[in-house]
Amino acid sequence: MDNSETLSPSTRLAVVLAGALQGVLCYAITWYIGYAKLPTDTLWLMCVIPATVVMTTTMSLAVTSFRKPFLWLALGMTGAAVAAMGGWLKWSVAGLESWSIRDEMLVFGFHLLLMTLFILPWLQRRLDPVPTTSFYSDFYQRNWHNALTLLVIFVSNGLFWLVLFLWAELFELIGIRFFDRLFFHSDGFISVATGVVSASAAVLTRVQVRLLLALQNLLTLIATGLLPLMAALALLFIGALPFVGFETISARISAAGLLTTLALLLLFLVTIVWHPQRQTLPYYAPLRGMIRLAVAIVPAYPVLAGWALWLRISQYGWSPERLYGVLITIVALVWAVGFCASVLIQRREPQQIHTYVIPATGLLSLVFLMLIHTPVLDPWRISVASHMARYQTGKITADRVSLHMLSHAGRKGREALQTLQNDPQFMSNPKRAREVKGLLAGSPRGAGQMTATMLEKAIQLAPGMPRPDSALWQAMLREQYRFESCSRAQRNCLLMPLDLNADGKPEAVLYQFTDRAIMAYTHTGTGWQHVGDGWTMPEGLTREELDRALQQGKVKPVVKPWADIEIFGERVDMLYGSGASLRRP
Known part of the structure; x- marks a missing residue:
């Protein structure tokens, strides 16, 4: 293993400078991405930064001398492999939202960290001038050393930024905000400082083997x-x-x-x-x-x-x-x-x-x-292919196809959505057709194409209820995400009139069985307004039982026995718990 005699002072300085250079490079790339308004899945972010970070990390933990050709060959091959995996990731996430791409990048970064830890012992032994122990003993010790080095790097960064936070807060007490802006609002300082501290911690662990x-x-x-x-x-x-x-x-x-x-x-x-x-x-x-x-x-x-x-x-x-x-x-x-x-x-x-x-x-x-991170075991490719195969072989029905999963599966998921769009059987359902078209058009919920006419067709009216005016459907469209699951074929949404405020004019009450929710709309001088919600339908209530209750007149408004409070003419809405029902006046 490395010790203070095999890592010369010039090599230590070079490692620290490499960490600083990596910080400068990361800052320059992120600044250019923002300046040029490049998309989140740009090659700079998904290929160049991961490749250079892995190369710098590998060099910091494996170098014994910069004069060894094998070191540069290994670094070049490592960078090329990481860039290739980043390129495949960029191809795979095409069409995802920026926040989903960031999540995929976090997973990619964690996997790169594990890959680096797995490959380092082999590279370190190859670069060791004179290995003095058996292979297994050396392999075991190097794995320990690398894991503890990573721990020291994380702890060092945490303590460093904790000190800077205290520094900035103390000076802010006396009205000086310069250090707060420098330490925590300057991307260049953050990148360079993190690179220098991480490289310095790596050097420290390599020259202080006995402490490790x-x-x-x-x-x-x-x-x-x-x-x-x-x-x-x-x-x-x-x-x-x-x-x-x-x-x-x-x-x-x-x-x-x-x-x-x-x-x-x-x-x-x-x-x-x-x-x-x-x-x-x-x-x-x-x-x-x-x-x-x-x-x-x-x-x-x-x-x-x-x-x-x-x-x-x-x-x-x-x-x-x-x-x-x-x-x-x-x-x-x-x-x-x-x-x-x-x-x-x-x-x-x-x-x-x-x-x-x-x-x-x-x-x-x-x-x-x-x-x-290759086509061989790409998780989204395998998942989408499996899901579509289950639908095409009849193992799942069209209603059980997970459009949400497909919409978050990148390029392969989008290709599957296009396949479903060309499937007459799948598109025969208006709700599914609307969701697929919305997702392909870029609507995150897949309901971007919903109209008042579609909503009217998806929601059933209670027997005897006159056809509502278009203003009610337009008011409901303001919260259209709550009606995505409504389907006339499934009979899971019912609209009925019910006077809830004893003014002689019935409100429009919608029962949504998928979410087990009730919504109330009332007509005011400015049009229809959403005025109330119920989130606790009777347990076990089905659509058939609600129809029977309507026929028997068992659906009716109930006046609340507990009142609100008024202070100087201003009303305070009181929300009473279940205990209030036990002590009715």
Whole structure:
């Protein structure tokens, strides 16, 4: 591993300068994007910035000498790979809103961080002048060092900005706002300062290896105390499962996530405690046997998680979350099977298998992360294809097609919406046709094309109610998002007259069964106005029961027994809780 002798003062200075240059570059690109009014999915933001940030991070944590050609080759290949993945992301998110693109960029950035951590140990060992330890021991230590370096960088940035916040607030007390504007309203300062602090923290961790080793030992001791607890949990759960039945797992939506988390946490703690310098676990024989038994049965958890995921996929198809779950479960299964083999086959020297299992698991994770940002495992491509295939094969009806999901699936989702637009069966429903046309036209809710005529056709009138004037439909269009689910075919929206204020003129009351809501409109001197809402329909009330109640005259207004309050002629609306109904005068 690197130490203060292998990282020269000139190299340290170069790393800090590279961090400052990265900050300047990020600021210049973001300024140019704003100046040129470029779209959110510009190549500058989705390719150039991620590629340069990853290259700078990799260089800061791996460089030992700038004279090594392999360093520049590795940095060039890394930058090209990140730029290519960013280019695919730009192609995929075409048509999304800017806030959705930002969410995708955050996910992309997190994945790049994980990729960097997985690839760094291999690159660092290749650039090490003279590796002095075995491969597995060196691989293990470098992973620890990189993870702790990342922790130090985050803590350093947090403390740095906390000090600057205190600085700015103190001077603002005496009327000087210069520092507040400089520190927190100057994009250039923020970018450069973050780059310099991060690079300085990286240099600090590379020249102070002993301090990191002390922190590593402390965390290892904590893991040593937690491992028996996790092993007991794993054994107790797997022992209780046959008595409660496997069906309980399939009934829980989060079952796969919980099972995989348990397996990964147990394997993670075992990896920390059973490090390369330790041939046996540091416990008494009973605890050691319990932990070995837990490691032997740990593959059952990824298998159960995979089964639970497969049930969900067979019922509802693929989604990005389910794809991520499957990939994580595969990684956990490989890791678990390897450790299980180490305690069953190589009982005396399990480290011989650990030497291959842990690096292989890291490489598998790296491959999956890279493929997610290519056409091979693109989550939205797979999800959209699965959803459309379920509709086209008749597994789901047209009403169950998720237009919301398709509208947030980027280019592939838009192509699917265009396919539905050309499907006569799907477009035969006016509500679906309106939503598809609205989404393709850029309306976020898909109801941008709704008109008063469409609304009148979608809402049924109660028996005996005269046809309302067009002014009522126009008033309702002000909140058209509340009527998107109204469909005459589904009979889920009913409009009826009911005098709610005892003035002899009936109000228009709409019952919306999809949202279980009631809306009241009254006619004033300026036209129809939305005056009230009810959000608690009687439990279990259906449209058929409401029709029967209307026929029997069981739908009527009820005067509230508790009054409002007036102070100096100004009325205060009182909202009474359920307790008021128990003490009526």
